[in-house]
Amino acid sequence: MKITFQLEEISEVAKNVIASASNKSLCFYGGMGAGKTTLIKAMVKELGGIDEANSPTFGLVNEYHDKNGNLLAFHFDFYRIENEVEALDLGLEDYFGSPAWKFMEWPEKIKSLLPKDAVAIHLHFIDENTRSIEYTID
Secondary structure (H helix, E strand, O other): OEEEEEHHHHHHHHHHHHHHOOOOEEEEEOOOOOOHHHHHHHHHHHOOEOOOOOOOOOOOEEEEEEOOOOEEEEEEEOOOOOOHHHHHHOOHHHHHOOOOEEEEEOHHHHHHHOOOOOEEEEEEEEEOOEEEEEEOOO
């Protein structure tokens, strides 16, 4: 599926991705400024998250919860890691075993560790207000 959208339509795009994802492991591909974090922020909100989603660049992973304190999602940003061993040291396998959503930015940095059934989401910057998204619906 390929969709071109304006940034003010991000909530609707987030709803569509959540509804159509074949599982809860989502890999977000795209260059700096493509909208990966913006889409994840909208998805956390659509899932009922009370936490303000932001990029976990320095901590590598953020957790998001609902109003009852239930864990909704993990948000990974692998941009700064040097190798896959750093991801394993983070306890990545334990995170992947969780029933929570897993949102992963820069997943190409941990290619061999990704779940085989992870959904690849490709975001493309078109202009300041327009993006396109491509992903496969199973």
